[in-house]
Amino acid sequence: MATIDKNKFQFVKRDDFASEAIDAPAYSYWRSVMRQFFKKKSTLVMLGILIAIVLMSFIYPIFSDFDYNDVSRVNNFSLRYIHPNGEYWFGTDSNGKSLFDGVWFGARNSILIAVIATFINLLIGVVVGGIWGISKTVDLIMTEIYNIISNIPSLLVVIVLTYSIGAGFWNLIFAMTVTGWIGIAYSIRIQIMRYRDLEYNLASQTLGTPTSKIVIRNILPQLVSVIVTLTSQLLPGFISYEAFLSYFGLGLPVTVPSLGRLISDYSQNVTTNAYLFWIPLTTLILVSLSLYIVGQNLADASDPRTHR
Numbered sequence: 001m002a003t004i005d006k007n008k009f010q011f012v013k014r015d016d017f018a019s020e021a022i023d024a025p026a027y028s029y030w031r032s033v034m035r036q037f038f039k040k041k042s043t044l045v046m047l048g049i050l051i052a053i054v055l056m057s058f059i060y061p062i063f064s065d066f067d068y069n070d071v072s073r074v075n076n077f078s079l080r081y082i083h084p085n086g087e088y089w090f091g092t093d094s095n096g097k098s099l100f101d102g103v104w105f106g107a108r109n110s111i112l113i114a115v116i117a118t119f120i121n122l123l124i125g126v127v128v129g130g131i132w133g134i135s136k137t138v139d140l141i142m143t144e145i146y147n148i149i150s151n152i153p154s155l156l157v158v159i160v161l162t163y164s165i166g167a168g169f170w171n172l173i174f175a176m177t178v179t180g181w182i183g184i185a186y187s188i189r190i191q192i193m194r195y196r197d198l199e200y201n202l203a204s205q206t207l208g209t210p211t212s213k214i215v216i217r218n219i220l221p222q223l224v225s226v227i228v229t230l231t232s233q234l235l236p237g238f239i240s241y242e243a244f245l246s247y248f249g250l251g252l253p254v255t256v257p258s259l260g261r262l263i264s265d266y267s268q269n270v271t272t273n274a275y276l277f278w279i280p281l282t283t284l285i286l287v288s289l290s291l292y293i294v295g296q297n298l299a300d301a302s303d304p305r306t307h308r
Helices: 030-038 039-065 101-133 134-147 154-165 169-177 180-195 200-205 212-248 259-265 277-300
Strands: none
Touching: 030 200, 030 277, 039 101, 039 154, 039 277, 101 169, 101 200, 101 212, 101 277, 134 180, 154 200, 154 212, 169 180, 169 200, 169 277, 180 212, 212 259, 212 277, 259 277
């Protein structure tokens, strides 16, 4: 019988915590989101454009003494219709006003309106949608309200309200938020109904977890990508609304600059001194397009199914 050389073996000490150790790498949701978000080249390009426009829109007006309503230089013919050059980067108009200043003052107002209207609509929509998706009583009432409001074009509502209450910064925001939230609430309601009857939520209900806690802790985190997608659609949409209404004189007062107001004021310059029309229009397209693409890429990145 062969003998066993015990010197070739070593006793292993008992470790009660070894079975609890996880060999897989640590997972961080937001780190994975950022990694997926910055992986796309379109994100970097559009995010750079968006940051540049936002910084110029909110920082440059602080140091500029530009007055949109100042026509004191209208009699100085040497300042009229100066094409873009080293001194006047975007040129001047028929009143000798710098278009460079006008574009950034106008972009600031357009972006502010879009951001505030988006925030209000999202806040109301998510809260109402959360209640709508859980309560059967609220569901019956809100469904009827949604069926009525959804059949009225939202742009028509905004036009009628701005025409009725008059042009103004907060009047325009009010018109955009009166019914704008209901489509968001309906989307959130549908998503919550998808998740509320899953096994882990039913288990939470059985254990006596409050419904509000189930919605906030279990369901809403699953809707991050949905909320980001809605945001990416609302921001450029409201900028377009403002531009459209201001173009027809229904948005902001004529004394307040915006990208839509500039496009309206210089619409007669499409062929002659075309830079007056195309520069504000190009700025509007860039800010809307960059907001949409950056928002869509962030929505895709925030979907856990895209993470590896």
